[in-house]
Amino acid sequence: MNANDIISLISKIREKVNKRLITEMERYGIEGIATSHGDILHALNHRSRMTMAEIASVIGKDKSTVTALVEKLVRLEYVAKERNTTDxxxxxxxxxxxxxxxxxxxxxxxxxxxxxxxxxxxxxEKKILFRLLNKIYSNL
Structure with a gap:
């Protein structure tokens, strides 16, 4: 097993998880949102009010991508936006x-x-997996 095999496997796992997420959301009647939208909703479940920059940092996407994702969630009425009154x-x-x-x-x-x-x-095994994945993440 080489590095490309590991990267390929991680990519396949992520793809399977994302497909499963979409399938499960549809099963519960949640349609029209992608897993990236779910990342934003998940972040807001833990912190009720966040700036676009905070969301971008938490979900690991750039601000322009977050803006587009949030706009769709606003249209679907899952989130609301408000401007800071002083800035x-x-x-x-x-x-x-x-x-x-x-x-x-x-x-x-x-x-x-x-x-x-x-x-x-x-x-x-979960602890070992988590430790190893964190080590790989830190290496990058």
């Missing part, structure tokens, strides 16, 4: 009541996928 360059994003309704569904989907992801993997 109008700063835009805050918050979940709407419709967006808040997704939290229990996303929690359930997340648990189902993590249960499948870690099936047959011991706690010790």
């Amino acid at each position: 109008t360059r700063i835009i805050y994003v918050t979940l709407t009541p419709k967006g808040e309704e997704l939290k229990p569904v996303f929690d359930k989907i997340s648990k189902e996928i993590l249960d499948a992801f870690y099936a047959g993997i011991s706690e010790e």
Whole structure:
């Protein structure tokens, strides 16, 4: 096994997880959003109000990409935007009541996928996997 095999496998895992996420969201009646939208909604579930820059940092996307993703979520009425009253360059994003309704569904989907992801993997193996993936991430 060489580095390309590992990169290919990680890419395939990410692709499978993303497909599963989309399938599960559709099963729960959530349509029209991609996994990147889910990243934003997930971030807002943990911090109720974030700037575009904070969201970009948390989900690892550039601000222009986040802006486009947020605009779609605004159109779908999952999030709302508001300008800072003292510095109008700063835009805050918050979940709407419709967006808040997704939290229990996303929690359930997340648990189902993590249960499948870690099936047959011991706690010790999870720790080793996490440590190794963090080491690879730090190396890059």
